[in-house]
Amino acid sequence: MSRFSGTLRCESHPDAPLIEDHRAGDMICSECGLVVGDRCVDVGSEWRTFANDKESTDMTRVGAAEDPTMEGQDLSTTIGRATGSAGFGENGLPIYRNRNIETAAEKAKRKANREIKEMAERLSADQSIINAAQHIFHTVHKDKLIKGRSNNAIIAACMFIACRQQSVPRTFKEISAVANTTTTIKDIGRCYKIIRKALVSSQTPSSGLSSSSSSDLIERFCSKLNLPKEVKKLAFYIVNRVNDMPSLTGKNPNSLAASAIFLACDQTGNGNLRTAEEIGRVCGAAENTIKQTIKLMTPSLDKLLPPDFKKSA
């Protein structure tokens, strides 16, 4: 079985294609069945990873995935903690003290990442939102775009933007409820404006930072209130029609969504009735606000509802 060239081929059939037998690791001639080469190394993957397997370690990786927010610091190696007896001196203390010198920036970033993760858990947000928020914070922190503001407000604003970018917007009220107790909606709003300006100028126009409309919120609030699909559809329709009414444009999207849901419940009847208080609690709008907004809606109610709608008592 001497090989003159690097390629394998059968001696009697030099032009015959070779078939690879994966299980045995053989290269077999297709004409005569002669095993031409054996012990072929399989270069395929040793482990399999599945799409829903986020938490478990990926065995095909050698080392952790590159974290863009660390900027090359994760490529360096450190000496680990002492395990055997040789690592400890006479008095029982480790001989090599791993002085982990962390710059203030790294510390802040580490803390922010942790905060973002906690907030996401409270908001039941996805891993992709966490990653997006951490990335935004990293950008903001690296370019020192927000100097004077408190870190908590910045983190909350990053979270807000990340949720919006992933098309699952959370209202400012929800974010402030979930964030550190000292951050007010005003703080978050201010940070949001600054970050938004920076992101809009640096990214493509399709960064998805348009203002959140009430229609995005209807889906979520309706499912929280366990309302059937028809109510949801009706509320969605009402909220989209409300955009044409000048008297209601400046209103908080929370209250608009809440009033739309209330109206939808009211119109469909059939045990769908929810009190304004219930709806307000879920949507983050006061009961009186809902009532006031509905007062503004009722004059043009026939235009807000779909044309072929019949009120079911």
Add this chain to the structure above:
Amino acid sequence: MDLNNNNICTNGTNDEEPEDIKVYIRNVVCCFTSSCHINLRRLALNGYNVEYKQKTVCLKLRKPAMSAIIHASGSIWCTGAKSVEDARIGARRICRLLQKLDFPVKLSNYRVTNVVSTCNVQFKVNMAKLEKLSKEICYCPEINAGANFRVEHFKTTLTIYTSGSIIIRSPSVENTTKSISYVYPFLYQAKFNKPFANLTNLL
């Protein structure tokens, strides 16, 4: 109190006749220095309508109604004037006041830093449409009912409300009028048509 009427003739892009928009100046902020150190304690004890707090003296003029914040270094900030001329008059009155208290004052480096004015475009503005028109427009209904339009070129910020009222903050009156002319086409595009003009069935 004079109302400063700056009539701008803007040609409404699709309108037949031009519209006059009246711009009312609400506040003029100016700053200058007195070119001399001011003993705040002496000023606080001997001056009229004077408050001394936080290392500065707050002096309130009655006519024109303005308040001035005076630092010991001699730098003075005046706010509350209703027009640019009034601001200048007030600044000179303050310097005269200080002169009477035997400070060797010389009004220098006078400049108007901020002019706040309001106007109304006489039509209702659709916020959702307006927001899409430019990257400089920031509209967060949860935070503020108005949309903020930052015109970097004129260093002006305009806050636009659905009713058509606009609050303009700019460094000078000239910038104010220029930025209104700049912004008007955007607003006209985002004008509210008759309610429910487009009847699309969204179900």
